Amino acid sequence: xxxxxxxxxxxxxxxLLGRLLDQAGIETIILERRSQDYVLGRxxxxxxxxxxxDLLDRAGVGTRMHAEGLVHxxxxxxxxxxxxxxxxxxxxxxxVMVYGxxxxxxxxxxxxxxxxxxxxxxxxxxxxxxxDGTSPTVRFVKDGVAHEIACDFIAGCDGYHGVSRASVSxxxxxxxxxxxxxxxxxxxxxxxPVSDELIYAHHARGxxxxxxxxxxRSRYYVQVAADEKVDAWSDDRFWDELRRRVxxxxxxxxxxxxxxxxxxxxxxxxxxxxxxxxxxxxxxxAAHIVPPTGAKGLNLALNDVGCLADALVEFxxxxxxxxxxxxxxxxxxxxxxxxxxxxxxxxxxxxxxETDTFGRRIQRAEFDYLVGSEAASRSLAExxxxxxx
Numbered sequence: 001x002x003x004x005x006x007x008x009x010x011x012x013x014x015x016l017l018g019r020l021l022d023q024a025g026i027e028t029i030i031l032e033r034r035s036q037d038y039v040l041g042r043x044x045x046x047x048x049x050x051x052x053x054d055l056l057d058r059a060g061v062g063t064r065m066h067a068e069g070l071v072h073x074x075x076x077x078x079x080x081x082x083x084x085x086x087x088x089x090x091x092x093x094x095x096v097m098v099y100g101x102x103x104x105x106x107x108x109x110x111x112x113x114x115x116x117x118x119x120x121x122x123x124x125x126x127x128x129x130x131x132d133g134t135s136p137t138v139r140f141v142k143d144g145v146a147h148e149i150a151c152d153f154i155a156g157c158d159g160y161h162g163v164s165r166a167s168v169s170x171x172x173x174x175x176x177x178x179x180x181x182x183x184x185x186x187x188x189x190x191x192x193p194v195s196d197e198l199i200y201a202h203h204a205r206g207x208x209x210x211x212x213x214x215x216x217r218s219r220y221y222v223q224v225a226a227d228e229k230v231d232a233w234s235d236d237r238f239w240d241e242l243r244r245r246v247x248x249x250x251x252x253x254x255x256x257x258x259x260x261x262x263x264x265x266x267x268x269x270x271x272x273x274x275x276x277x278x279x280x281x282x283x284x285x286a287a288h289i290v291p292p293t294g295a296k297g298l299n300l301a302l303n304d305v306g307c308l309a310d311a312l313v314e315f316x317x318x319x320x321x322x323x324x325x326x327x328x329x330x331x332x333x334x335x336x337x338x339x340x341x342x343x344x345x346x347x348x349x350x351x352x353x354e355t356d357t358f359g360r361r362i363q364r365a366e367f368d369y370l371v372g373s374e375a376a377s378r379s380l381a382e383x384x385x386x387x388x389x
Contacts, residue, residue, distance in 0.1 A: 003029040003118075005312060006138045006151040008126060009158030010039055010119055012101060013284035013301040015108035017155055019059045020309035022117050026316055029149055031123040031140055033158075036109065039121075043188060043261050044101035045211070045219070047072075047198070047295035049386030052302045053097050061107040069099035070212065075384065077349075078201040079367040081247045085197070091374070091381040098198075100213050101298050128154055128167040131280035152279065155308060157301075159285040160270070168277050180267040180291065180346065181353055182206070183228065184221040187238055187259040193218045194253050200293075200349055201246045202363065207293075207350045208245035218255075223350055228264060235259050267291040267346065269339055275328040281308055288335050293349060294342035299386060304331050334387065341383040 005021055007014045010032035018028045032039060048056075048069070056062045073089040088094050112119060123140040130136050131154055138149040156164020165173070184207075193212035201208040206223035213219055222241050224233075235258055243251040270289040275282045284301030307330055311323025348366045352359070370376045 001029065001147060001149045003027045003149060003151050004316070005153045005155060006031065006136075006149050007155045007157055008128075008138070008164050009156070009162060009284075009286070010034075010036075010109075010121065011042075011157060011159065011284065011301075012104050012108060012298060013305050014155070014157035015105065015112060016055065016059060016302055017157060017283070017305035017309055018117060018119075019061065019108055019111055019115075020306070021312060022112070022115050023059070024309070024313045024317070026312060028117060029151075030112075030117075030119040031126055031138065031149075032119065032121045033123055033126065034121065036121050040102060040106060040109070042102065042105075043263070044298070045292060045295065046098060046100040046102075046104060046213075046298060048097040048099055048104075049299045050094055050096070051386045052299045055302050055306045056104065056107070059108070059111070061104075061111050064103070064107055065097065065099045068103070068214070069097045070214070072096050072098055072197050074381075075197055076195065076199045077367065077370065078199055078247050078250070079364060080203060082367075083199070083247050083250075084367075084371045086370075086377055086380055088381045088385055091378045092385065094381070094385040096295075096385055098212060104298070126163050128156075128164065128280060131167075132278040134279065136279045153312065154280045155305070156280060156282045156286045157284050157305065160289055162286050164280065165272055165282055165286050167280070172277060174273045176269075176271045176273075178269040178343070180269075180350075181226050182223050182350060183226055183264045183266045184209075184292065185224045185228065185230070185233060185238065185264050186219060186221040186262070187235070188213070188261040189218050189220070189257045189259055190216060191218050191255040191257045192216055194250055194255065199246065199250060200345075201250075202349045202351075202367070203245040204351060204360070205241070205245055208242055210242075210246065210250065224264060226266060230262055230264055233262070235262075238262075265292065267293075269343060271332070271335060271339060273328070273332060275304075275331055276324065281324075281327060283308055283331075287331070288339070290339055290342040291346045293345040294338065294384070296338040296342050300335060300338055303334060307331055337383075337387055
């Protein structure tokens with residue numbers, strides 16, 4: 001097989017990159033280790049910055065998002081029962097869109113299927129070769145038969161545990177990581193959300209989040225120890241714990257029900273540098289991980305491939321290497337700003353094992369400063385809705 005760009009991974013990053021390149025007349029093949037149903041079955045959050053909404057519109061996949069997505073003008077923070085709403089529209093004139101990552105993936109899959117572009121699901125034993133030169137190849141096995149793709153470039157959009165970053169020689173890669181001593185226990189429930197906007201809650205017992213997927217489906221989280229087991233949490237135990245951590249009004253308004261999905265997500269911060277290795281580029285979770293607290297993971301992945309698509313379109317259209325030469329530096333500047341914001345959100349909203357009474361008073365002082373300072377509130381709004389590219 002021969003293509004111009006081989007894309008590893010059929011999550012939202014790989015699919016969006018394929019769509020943007022397809023629109024520009026650049027041939028791609030996407031390889032995905034899992035089945036299409038498996039990819040669509042992943043439960044992920046979906047708070048989209050305006051820049052991400054614009055990218056999906058540019059890709060021509062925004063119709064259902066605008067029809068079904070929930071535009072949020074702000075968020076609420078709660079500290080030991082005291083709630084405050086931050087009005088993004090009033091502060092900076094911007095909003096975010098709640099639209100699940102699964103739905104983003106579905107829209108992009110449908111667009112790719114409609115275009116006739118090639119996606120190979122169930123690709124096993126994927127390996128990347130000769131990306132330090134000008135003629136890279138990708139080898140894989142499908143249904144027991146070995147295949148090879150010759151290409152000009154490889155885009156590694158295959159996640160934290162994927163083959164792309166693992167293919168880079170150890171000496172060429174620097175990594176930065178912080179693993180947090182807790183996770184988020186989340187449940188999905190077919191009940192109306194408790195609020196029209198997200199509520200982030202800090203409590204001495206730990207963090208909690210009230211969010212939603214649609215007007216009739218809600219997603220709730222509580223902080224748990226890193227070694228906690230899902231089986232230890234019945235639905236009743238979860239609802240009791242959530243009520244303890246939110247304010248009394250929210251606790252009274254909660255509409256509970258049986259969970260349709262329950263899982264624990266560990267929290268970590270991770271960045272790999274650089275993000276280009278000859279003809280191989282890393283994007284999305286293959287390149288960086290952020291805690292979900294700041295709602296940045298999906299947005300960073302979409303921004304990565306938006307930048308990469310622009311660079312490759314410039315290469316094929318103008319014969320210029322400028323975009324691909326600057327891809328890593330350009331993306332990493334945004335990544336580190338998002339890492340800082342996600343770390344900050346995590347640090348003020350969670351209870352850490354080492355947090356003593358002094359530490360909790362500092363967290364309270366940070367909350368009071370956010371509430372009392374328009375400049376601090378504007379900074380929160382600017383970071384949450386998405387910094388300029």
